[in-house]
Amino acid sequence: MEIPFVLLQTILVPAVAAPLVALMGKRIGKYVGWIASAILIYTTSLLLIAGSTIWTTALPISETYTWSAVSFTLEFGFIADNLSLPVALIMNLICTAASIYSIHYMKHRIDELYGEENKSMHGLYHALYLLFPIGLVGVALSSNLIAMYLFIELVLIPSYFLLDFFGYRERHRVATMYFIWNQVAAGLFLIGAILASTATGGSFSINALSTISGQPIAFWVCLLILVGWLIKMAAFGLHVWLPYAHGEHLAHIAAIIATIAGLGSYVIVRLLAVPLAADFQVFGLPIMVLGLITMVYGGLLTLAQDDVKRLYACSTISQTAYSLVGIGSLTAMGLAGGVFYFVSHILGKSILLCIAGVLMMQTGSRDMNKMGGLAKKMPFTAALAILGSMILSAIPPLSGLQAEWVMFVGIFQGGTLQGALQFAIPVIAIFATFLTAAYTFWPVKRIFFGPLSSELEDVKEAPKSMTLPLFILALVSLLFGIYPDVVMHFLSAFF
Amino acid sequence: MLIDIHLLAWLCWIFPLLGAAMAILLIRIGRPIRDYAVVFFTFLGFLMALLMLPEIVRAESFNSPAFWISLPGGGSISIGMLIDPLSIILANIVAFLSLAIMIYSVKYVEHEPGQDRYWFFMSIFITSMLLLVLADNLILMFIGWKMVGICSYALIGHYYSDEEEHWLGGPDPFPFRTPSRAGLKALLVTTFGDVSLLGGIVFLYTYSGTLSFLELYQTADVWLAALATDPGALTLLSVLLLGGPIAKSAQFPLHEWLPEAMAGPTPVSALIHAATMVKAGVYFIARLIPVFFYATWIANYPEAFTFFAVTAAVGAITAFLTGTQAMVAVELKKVLAYSTMSQIGYMILGLGLAGFTSHSMTLGLTAGIFHLISHGIFKAALFLCAGVIIHTTGSIYMSEMDLSRRSMRYTWIFMWVATMSLMGIPPLSGFWSKEEILSLSFETGQFILFALALVTVAFTAFYSVRFMGKVFHKNDEENQEDKEASPIMLVPYGILAVLSVAVGAIGPWFGEQIEHIFEAYFVDFLGFEVHSGTAGSIAPAAQSTVPLTLLLPLLSLVMIVIGALPAYRFYVSHASSSEALVEGSGILQRIQMFLRKRWYINSSINRVFVDGTIRYRHLVQKYIEDPLDCLFNEGIPRLFSGLSKGLRRLQTGLLSINIQYILLFILLALISIVFLVVP
Incomplete structure (x- = not known):
């Protein structure tokens, strides 16, 4: 099937719709969420069609548009290839599921904060929310460093405002903190991008990046972009913003934030590990060590949490670091596995973070010490929480194990090839x-288990509009787990 | 062949999967129909396994893998079913015991809560277990391996609300444990092993470039040579790979999850924690033996012997360790659980011995697998009997069971038959299989292992007679009320008991057949040659077989009597009182406490890992996270506000000071012009 401007549509349709959604929200309140979700379902199916084209033809889809021809030519474009398409598709899917989930969830939150009569807040929320898929998919698909930078910044706008408007405890302070951290990260990325362009002769195109390989400047480009994204990926030492941002954000936005963190593995592979492979070599071992430290530290930190939202937040630190270790191995399997792990993890993490939201909404508490026995009252929620945990813990038939073993083959290969000391890292x-x-x-x-306390006697199961989208995410993970070639077909062709 | 054998193997596990779907889909139609539909699909799975059985005599392997996943660099992994004697035997055992236990379940779970969950997870378990044994490559096997684990977790925690009647452990001063805790413990301990196993699989793959068992066998010379060039690699591989089976089969030191796993419904204990899942480790070790045997004895890499040394030692230690604990346990299911670990220890010991001499591979394999078969049958029977007994008496403690042989006549007979098989009384199946392991350990000259195994025979006899006495022979004549189980429950364990006798009747022939088939398959078909020429180094007793064949059985019979006689006097004839004996002796008291505290292994592990985690988990937050948080999120803002406060002081607003600034600026500007621009 040939659809004109399929990639541009994916970006533009939500962008055009966003102001309309904001206006319509004034009239129809929370129902505007269904319109926003329908738009996202449309863009998801566009990406699916693009994916099937790439699957059959094995050729990337690229679209190029002239942006500025006045003082110097600046072209921007989108490229959907074997690497970017699965990443873009999964992120758009998660945005879609979270959008449907949020309809009821936001009703609850807006009623709580702004009163039941407030309809315009629904419009505002859903309009802002539509910027997420634009930004995330844009980062994945853009073929040009400046465009990528703009999309990175675009994501920051809704995450700042939504946190400030609808977040939980200390939301204004946390929003500022989140904004500054991510602004610094994006700034480092921008400096790296500009530095790269000085060496490529003014071109910001990602394809031109490989031309600077071997030049001394490539080291600095790698370093700046890497550190920028290590902040976003919450590597150890640069992670202190993440528990706050996840913890105080709306539950499903926390899932989106986790997606941004994971997106780092895509960007590092796209910009550094592949085009600048030779220059990136020196970073391999430090990334692996940092990833390993973050993995263990994130795990220990997660164990220390009693707050159900912070719990899954801290686990993101650990899980994102898995991908870092995979990428640090710099083997084809490690890179492919790192991206696959991101795709898999984000499905599970979105489910779990949204479940945390369900729990907060239905029990009115976020302290795990006050919970227990909820499986009796919320069997679907409990099942989803277990499914999400299975994805993270690599328990088949869900996708976690497939991603993990592919990645660990790469990590072990990296270790075996380099000598004895590095061999300790994989083990x-x-x-x-x-x-x-x-x-x-x-x-x-x-x-969920154990006796139910008397205070939780009245807790009810979450509405279907919240659990079903999460269930679909679990089904997608099941598909990847049973037939992992759905993802690996793309990734194998790329590496 | 009526149906293609490859198709049979696929259908064998797909049918139970359909059963799982039925468990959910047919809820609305009605409970009895649903239950029987699920059982029917289990039966179909068994039928498929049974149809594969004739192929076993051909001692060949059938494998036609299909594409599954492509890998970077043009590689790919295919998956399929591997049908060879080992997998056929295991598939039949699993499918048969599953069927028996599923039939029994129909009645057992009739009044239990959460039946949908029960049928669903039992079916998924059977699927995964069959997938595990039929998988033709390591990663597919690992998928089955992990899935049985998660089913085990779900079924142990079946009574997740932790009502007091489902608690385990106790009575005071021993701690009570809840089902949800037991499930979590089982999951975490086995996951630890799984992680190690996955590491081993991945590590192996980096050298071999293949995950398929057959290809691993065929290219063993190439990849083993590559492995052997790196010092320590073979040892590491052995340890990583063995971590999985040790945890899954509840072997020392990762064995402490199994006693608590008894918190699930009894059919679950019978199927998962006695008859099948815990044997996955035995199966996997058996799968690997040809490779490591080749490495040790044919390719001559001495490091590969680690695999066998660890296996045999772990098996013997576990057999002994858990045998002692079974002698003092107070809960019926716990006795059976300790006994399961102990018997699996025997199997693992047998398999480990396979590599101790250059000609013992098939002997060791046979011993391990034969004992797996006979143990699967009699232990499943014992658990099913225990389920009925616990259900009838309403207590988990043997001291509170007031049955007599007249109140449950058939159960009494069947349970005694199974118990005697467990003790190893000839001519029941347990005798022959245990004897193979004992004689192998003697023949290979491993006298320490042999001694441990032999002492365990006495322990086995003691605890077997003890639990039978405590359950049925407390007050023989008083309780005559008929409490017999319903036929649908009685028939499954009746059949199992009869089968135990039947296999025993043909025991020596049966064992020989297995040995022939393994010989024909591994040696003749796959070409893992046995070098009889180099056999001289060990096996001093190999020549003097005539007295040995008589002496060893006699020795183990003596051990049975040594174990059984005191137990008979204490618990069956009540000629003397064990309590009085223990009361009277300080040492015995201490030993009893030591054993009942499970050698303090459980409490030590608990203290370090569980209590340690709970107590110290906040330290990370307090001493690393919070200071970092403070440094970045408060320190930097404070730095800036401090700077701005300092700078603000310059803004005084006084004209005289401002003029001084202007003069200072002009001065600096002049100096810089002079120094920078003029030259």
Whole structure:
């Protein structure tokens, strides 16, 4: 099927719709969420069609548009190839599911904060929300560093405002903190991009990046872009913003923030590990070590949490670092596995963070010490929480295991090829994954099993509009788990 | 062949999967129909396994993998079913025991809560277990391996609300444990092993470039040579790979999850924690033995012997360790659980011995697998009997069970038959299989292992007679009220008990057949040659077989009597009182406490890992996270506000000071012009 401007549509349709959604919200209130979700379902199917084209033809889809021809030619374009398409598709899917989930969730939150009569806030929320898929998909698909930078910044706008308007405790302060951290990260990325363009002769195109390979400046480009994204990926030492941002954001926006963190693995692969492979070599071992430290530290930190939202927030730190270790191995399997792991993890993490939102909404508490026995009252929610935990803990038939073993083959290859000292890293890393099972299934017991306390006697199951989208995410993960070639077909062709 | 054998193997696990779908889909139609539909699909799975059985005599492997996943660099992984003697035997055992236990379940779960969950997870479990044994490559096997684990988690925690009647452990001063905690513990301990196993699989793959068992066998010379060039690699591989089976089969030191796993419904304990899942480790080790045997004895990499040394030692230690604990346990299901670990220890010991001499591979394999078969049958029977007994008496403690042989006549008979098989009384199946392991350990000259195994025979006899006495022979004549189980429950364990006798009747022949088939398959078909020429180093007893064949069985019979006689006097004839004996002796008291505290292994692990985590988990937050948080999110803002406060002081508003600034500026500007621009 040939659809004109398929990639541009994916970006533009939500952008055009956003102001309309804001206006319509004034009239129809929360129902505007269905319109926003319908738009996202449309863009998801566009990407699906693009995906099937790439699958059959094995050729990337690229679209180029002239942006400025006045003082110097600046072209921007989109490229959907074997690497960017699966990433874009999964992120758009998660945005879609979270959008449907948010209809009821936001009703609850807006009623709480702004009163039941307030309809315009719904419009504002859904309009702002539509900027997320634009930004995320834009980062994945853009073929040009400046466009990528703009999309990165575009994501920051709704995440700042939504946190400030609708977040939880200390939301104004946390919003500022989040904004500054991410602004610094984006700034480093921009400096790296400009530095790269000085060496490529003024071109910001990602394809031109490989021409600077071997020049001394490539090291600095790598370093700046890497550090910028390590902040966004919450690597150890640069992670302190993330528990706050996840913890105080709306539950499903926290899932989007986790997606941004994971997106780092895509960007590093796209910009650094592949085009600048030779220059990136020196960063391999430090990234692996940092990733390993973050994995263990994130795991221990997660175990320390009693707050159901912060719990899954801290687990993002650990899980994103898995991908870092995979990428740090700099083997084809490690890179492919790192991206696959991001795709898989984000499905599970979105489910879990949204479940945290359900729990907050239905029980009115976020302290796990006050929960217990909820499986009786909320069987679907409990099942979803277990499914999400299974994805993170790499329990088949869901996708976690497939991603993990592909990635660990790469990590072990990287270790074996480089000598004895590096060999300790894969072994420690694989044992560190044990922490994941501990910090996902222990909370499941604390929240859902055991006797039900009398205060929770009136808790009700979440509405279907909240659980069904999450269930679909679990089904997607099941598909990837049973037939992992759905993802690996693309990734294998790229690497 | 009526149906293509490859198709049979696929259908064998797909049918139970359909059963799982039925468990959900047919809820609305009605409970009895649903239950029987699920059982019917289990039966179809068994039928498929049974149809594969004739192929076993051909001692060949059938494998036609299909594309599954493409990998970077043009590689790909295919998956399929591997049909060879080992997988056929295991598939039949699993499918048969599953069917028996599923039939039994129909009645058992009739009044239990959460039946939908029960049928769903039992079916998924059977699917995964069959997938595990039929998988033709390591990663597919691992998928089955992890899935049985998650089913086990779900079924142990079946009574997740932790009502007091489902608690385990106790009585005071011993701690009570809840089902949800037991499920979590089982999941975490086995996950630890799984992580190690996955590491081993991935590590192996980086050298071998293949995950398929057959390809691993065929290219063993190439990849083993590559592995052997890196010192320590073979040892590391052995340890990583063995971590999985040790945890899954509840072997020392990762064995402490199994006693608590008894918190699930009894059919679950029978199927998962006695008959099948815990044997996955035995199966996997058996799968690997040809490779490591080749490495040790044919390719001559001495490091590969680690695999066998660890296996045999772990098996013997576990058999002994858990045998002692079974002698003092007070809960019926716990006795059976300890006994399961102990018997699996025997199997693992047998398999480990396979690599101790250059000609013992098939002997070791046979011993391990034969004991797996006979144990699967009699232990499933014992658990099913225990389920009925616990249900009838309403207590988990043997001391509160007031049954007599007249109140449950058939159950009494069947349970005794199974118990005698467990003790190893000839001519029941347990005798022959245990004897193979004992004689192998003697023949290979491993006298320490042999001694441990032999002492465990006495322990087994003691705890077997003890639990039978405590359950049925407390007050023989008083309780005559008929409490017999319903036929649908009685028939499954009746059949199992009869089968135990039947296999026993043909025991020596049966064992020989297995050995022939393994010989024909692994040696003749796959070409893992046995070098009889180099056999001289060990096996001093190999020549003097005539007295040995008589002496060893006699020795184990003596051990049975040594174990059974005191137990008979204490618990069956009540000729003397064990309590009085223990009361009277300080040492015995201490030993009893030591054993009942499970050698303090459980409490130590608990203290370090569980209590340690709970107590110290906040330290990370307090001493690393919070200071970092403070440094970045408060320190930097404070720095800036401090700077701005300092700078603000310059803004005084006094004209005289401002003029001084202007003069200072002009001065600096002049100096810089002079120094920078003029030259």
